[in-house]
Amino acid sequence: MLGYYATTAISSLRRSKALAVLMVLVIGLGIGASMTMITIFHVLSGDPLPGRSDQLYAPVIDPRPLARDHSEPAEPDGNFTWPDAMNLLHAQRADRQAVMAGGAVPVRPQQSGELPFYETGRYVTADFFGMFKVPFATGSAWRSEDDESHARIVVLNSELNRKLFGNTPSIGRTVRLKNADFRVVGVLDDWRPQPQFYAQLNGRVFGKTDQFFLPLQTAQDLNLDFNGRMSCWDSGGRTSEHCAWLQFWVQLDSTAKAEAYRQFLGSYWREQQAHGRMPRPAHAHLFGLMDWLTRQHAIPDDLRLQLSLSLGFLAVCMINVVGLLLATFLRRGGEISVRRALGARRWDIFLQLGVESCVIGLAGGLLGLGIACLGLWSVRQRPDGYAQLAQMDASMLFGTFVLALVASVVAGLLPAWRACRIPPALQLKTQ
C-alpha cells in the first residue's frame, strides 16, 4: 500500500511541478543552512580530553578590588595572581594541580645563518603533563623539584621539534630561547587538544597549539614574555598580588574530593580577606572542564548567533512548506472526497498525504545535504581557527536525513490532518 501511495504521491507532485520544486527547494535551503551550523557546533563542542575531562576543574576566585567602573565585567575571568596561584599550588590539596601562562619567545635555530623566529608556547608547572595526560613521543615531563630549582629544561611539541632538529634525536640537546639555553627533556606526540581548553578562553581558542613547554618559575626568573590578557589594578608588576594573568587547573578524582576542594577554596578566600585582600564577597567556584568551556564561551558568540539564525531560518522555511502543502492538499479536495465516498478511511487519506510529504522531505533532505556540504566547504575557507574542524561526519550525515524527514513529516501532519477531515458528500455536491 505504501508503495502505491508513493507512486500516487510522485504523480500528483508531477501535476503541480512548480510548487513541488518550490517546496523541495525551501526544505533544502532550510535543512542545508541549519545542518551546516549544527555540524560546526557538534564538532566544536566536542570533549578536548575524552575520558579525563570529568576529573579536571578550573577553580575561580575573584582577586579584584571592588568594582569601580560599570564597564567592568561582573564575572571573574578565572585568572589568578602569582601569589594566589603559588599558594594553591603549594597547598597540594588536589590530586594534581598546575599553574600555567601563555608565552611567546624568539627561538634561535642552532644552525648559524638562520634568522630567529617567534614561537608561542606555555610556561607550566610539573603536574601539567600528568594531569592532562599529555602524550610523549620521547623523553618525559619534568618533576616538581625542577620547578623549584628553576631548571632550564624544555618540552617541545612535534612541529617545533621537527623544525629545529629534523629527524635526529633531540633529547638532551640545547634550544636557545630568547637569551637562555634550554635542554630538551621531552618531545610530544603532536598534542593539539581542540579547543585549547587550559588557556585563557577568548573565542579564538580553536586551531591554536603550544609548541613548547618550560617551567613557569624559570620563565619568571628569566623574565620571558607573557602572551595573553593580564589585568592589573595597582603597581607591583606581574608577580605582585595586583595582576591576574595565570591559569590554575586541578585534577580531582571524585565528586567528594571536588566538594572538599571547593570548601578549601572558600576558606582560602576568607583567610585572604582576613589579611585585607580580595574585598569582593567570598564565593569560590570550581567548574568542571566542559562546564567551564560553556561558561567562558569557548565557541565564539558569532557562531552561536549563526546557529540561532539558521534555526530561525529553518522554522520560517518549514512554516512556508506547511502552508504550501496545505494548499496543495486542499486543492485536491475533490479527489479526496471521491476516495472517501468510495470507502477510503480518514486514516488512508492521512497516510497517503503523509507519504507525499515524506517524498518531498526526502528530496529536500538530499538537496539540504548538498547545501550543507557546500556550506561546510565555505566555512573551511574562513580564516578562523575552527575552520578546519568543520567536517561532516557519519552521525551528522544521518542527522541531516533524520532532520529532513522529521521536519517534513511534522510539516505534513497539519495539512494532512486538515485534508482528511474533508467530508465525502459535501465536497462532491459543490463540484
Place this chain on the structure above:
Amino acid sequence: MSHSPLIASLSRHKLTVCLLVLQVALTCAIVCNVASIIGHRMAQMRLPSGVAENELALIESISVDETANQLARHDADLAALRAMPGVSMVAAVDALPFSGNNWSNGIALVPNGPALTTATAYNGTQDAMHVLGMHLVAGRLFLPEEYIPLDAAHDWSGINHVPSTIVTRALAAKLFPGQEPLGKVIYPGDGPVRIVGVVDHLLRPTLDESEGSDYSTLFPMLPDTADVTYVMRTAPQDRERVLKQAQKVLAGLDSNRVLRRPQSFTQMREDYFRRDRTMITLLLSAALSLLLVTAAGIAGLASFWVQQRRRSIGIRRAVGATRRDILRYFQTENGVIVGAGVVLGVVLAYALNMLLMQHYALQRLPWLYVPVGGLALCLLGQLAVLGPAMRASGVPPVVATRG
C-alpha cells in the same frame, strides 16, 4: 469597493492565512534584527582610527638581546629607515589602533583614588604624532624635555613619573564632562599627569562593545622594550616597496632579531575586521534568503488561490467587476495578510531583540529598522502577488458559464 467578501473569503482559509501571517511575522522579526546587527558591525568598521591610515607602513622588530640599550638601538634603526627613499618620516611606537596589544590603565582623578574608567596608553618617539598624522584639536604637542623612557625593565614605571599627556576628545569628555580638559591632572599611575593636549580620535588596539573604544592617552615616553613597532610615513603606492626594503635594512643592521608583520595600516585594519566581514556577508545572505523564501511562499499560495477561484472570479467579472477590481482584490488581500504579519512581526522583533541582548551582548534594536523592515516586507508582498493577481485579472467572464 466593499471588503466584506475579502474577509469572508479569508475566513474560509483560516489555517493557511494564519500560517502566512506567522511566516511574515517571523521573517519581519528576524530580518529587522539581522539588519540591525549588520548596521552595528558596519558602524564599527567605519570608526575613524585617528591616524593617516593610507600612508602608513608598519614593521614590528623584536630584539632577542635584551641586555642591549634598546633606546640606542631604536635610534639607529630609525636613522636607517629614515634614510630610505620614499620614506618621509619614521617613529617607533609600542602600540597602534587595531594592533591588538593593549596596555590599559585605570584613570583616577586623585592620588590612589578610584578609577573612573580605563584608557589605553600609547607611547612613541618624538615624531610619533606627526608620523601617524593625528589631529590635535586643542593644546600643544609634547615638549622635547618632557620625554622619559618607558622603563619597561622596571614594570613600565615611567607611567609613575611622566609629566604630561594628550588625551582623546572622548576620554576628556568622560573624565571632565562639560569642562575644559586642558591643564587638568589625572592619575594613570602613581603620580600626577597634566593634560596638555586633546586629539580628535585615537582608537584603542582592540575595540569592544562598550562606548570606550576611543578612550586613549598618549604619553611622552620612549619605548625601551625589545619589542617595538616602526611606523613609516610614505606615499600609498610606495608602501609595498618600502616594507620590503625596511626588512632588508633592519636585518642588515642587526640579524639577531625577529621581524614580524610587515604590513600597511590598511592591511592591519582589514585583518582586524575580517571576521566581521564574513559575518556581514553571512547575515546578508541569510536575510536575503529569508525574504526570498517568504516571497516565494506568498507567490505560491497566491497563484494557488487564483487557480482555485477561477470560477468565482469569472462570476464577478460577469456581474460587472472590472479587471482592475480583480487586481485590486488580490492586492488588498495580500496587503491585509502581510500587514497583519508585519504588525505581529514588530512585536516579535522587539521580543527577539530582548532575547538576543540577553544572550549575545547585542545592542538595542534602533526603532528605525522596524518601520523600514515592515515597509520592505509589505512591498515585497505586493511584488510577489503581482504576477498571480495579473493572471487573475486576465480570467475572462465566460469562465463563469463553464462547469
